[in-house]
Amino acid sequence: MELNTCSRCGAFFTSNGVVCPNCEAQERLELSKLKDYLAENNVTTTSIEQISCSTGISEKNVTRFLSQGIIEM
Ligand SMILES: [Zn+2]
Numbered sequence: 001m002e003l004n005t006c007s008r009c010g011a012f013f014t015s016n017g018v019v020c021p022n023c024e025a026q027e028r029l030e031l032s033k034l035k036d037y038l039a040e041n042n043v044t045t046t047s048i049e050q051i052s053c054s055t056g057i058s059e060k061n062v063t064r065f066l067s068q069g070i071i072e073m
Contacts, residue, residue: 007064018068030057034065 003012006020008027013020019027033055041054048066052059 008061018064030055030061031065033057034062 001014003014004017004020005011006013006023007018008023009020011020011022015021017024034051034057037051037055048059048062051057051062055062057065
């Protein structure tokens, strides 16, 4: 059995993915929010801080979403 560490809350979990089952719903919500935001805005002139401000997603999570390549820039 392999233990993963949740990228959001740091809890250990055994299922696949980057977040624990407790954070999954919130993760999905923020991801779709971020995708909508990026679709509507000119990303090249937008900073992480600005995205975080507009979407309510923490800078840490915005950075993580982007660096994981979940979002196509
Ligand atoms: Zn979690």
